[in-house]
Amino acid sequence: MHKPVFAANWKMNHGPSEARDFMATFLSEYDARVDRTIVIFPPALTFAAVRHALGPRSDILLGVQNIHTDAKGAFTGETSAAMAADAGARVVLVGHSERRHVFGEPDEATALKCAIAFQYSLIPMLCVGEKLEEREAGKTNEVVLRQLRAGLSKVARSQLWQVMVAYEPVWAIGTGRTAQPSDASAVHKLIREELFKLCGSGEDANAIPILYGGSVNKDNAKALLKAPGVEGLLVGGASLDPVSWSAIASS
Numbered sequence: 088m089h090k091p092v093f094a095a096n097w098k099m100n101h102g103p104s105e106a107r108d109f110m111a112t113f114l115s116e117y118d119a120r121v122d123r124t125i126v127i128f129p130p131a132l133t134f135a136a137v138r139h140a141l142g143p144r145s146d147i148l149l150g151v152q153n154i155h156t157d158a159k160g161a162f163t164g165e166t167s168a169a170m171a172a173d174a175g176a177r178v179v180l181v182g183h184s185e186r187r188h189v190f191g192e193p194d195e196a197t198a199l200k201c202a203i204a205f206q207y208s209l210i211p212m213l214c215v216g217e218k219l220e221e222r223e224a225g226k227t228n229e230v231v232l233r234q235l236r237a238g239l240s241k242v243a244r245s246q247l248w249q250v251m252v253a254y255e256p257v258w259a260i261g262t263g264r265t266a267q268p269s270d271a272s273a274v275h276k277l278i279r280e281e282l283f284k285l286c287g288s289g290e291d292a293n294a295i296p297i298l299y300g301g302s303v304n305k306d307n308a309k310a311l312l313k314a315p316g317v318e319g320l321l322v323g324g325a326s327l328d329p330v331s332w333s334a335i336a337s338s
């Protein structure tokens with residue numbers, strides 16, 4: 088089995104100066120450990136400052152929060168997979184709920200982004216999750232499976248084992264309301280079963296970590312990680328404080 092993955096999504100927080108202060112504290116609090124993978128997703132303009140602050144530490148991977156579906160061109164304000172890779176990113180968030188529901192990103196875009204990520208040796212971390220009204224209408228499984236299948240539809244079967252998946256129920260993001268560990272487990276099981284079908288190989292499917300995200304903090308991290316099928320955490324708000332993030336990353 089793979090190692091658990093702890094990922095910090097800073098969203099549109101922490102400019103370069105704040106990030107330098109954050110990293111100084113975080114790196115003094117958090118000792119490198121071989122039993123887990125740590126990923127930080129800073130904003131694009133902060134990426135270089137975080138990379139510089141990491142220095143020789145190779146135990147922490149850096150990622151970008153979004154890429155464009157094209158490799159380059161006249162797309163004002165966008166970041167390409169090629170640029171992200173050149174800057175030192177190893178991972179890219181795809182289909183985060185804010186991209187889907189604030190910026191109107193459709194499933195087709197998540198498919199193209201996962202595909203172009205691989206062209207530039209970036210690992211896509213595909214985020215899936217239902218909105219509150221979808222959960223209340225009993226559509227959680229349908230929505231999660233649709234997003235999962237669509238997002239991975241353009242990735243070669245032989246490469247699927249390298250992706251990461253994050254289940255983030257939209258109603259739990261930034262709301263202080265987490266899924267019950269048993270609810271998270273049920274959806275993680277559904278995702279795992281679908282990955283078995285998509286990969287056509289249990290070994291490949293089991294190589295894919297499935298993270299939970301949505302109002303994770305240092306007090307609930309352990310219980311969520313104990314839930315069967317939860318193999319990592321994708322953390323927004325609570326990753327902005329270096330001490331709290333260090334506690335979560337050490338869970």
Ligand code: PGA
Pocket residue numbers: 096255259260261262300301302303321322323324325
């Ligand atoms: P949150 O965000 O931890 O602030 O709920 C999680 C995410 O959006 O990835």
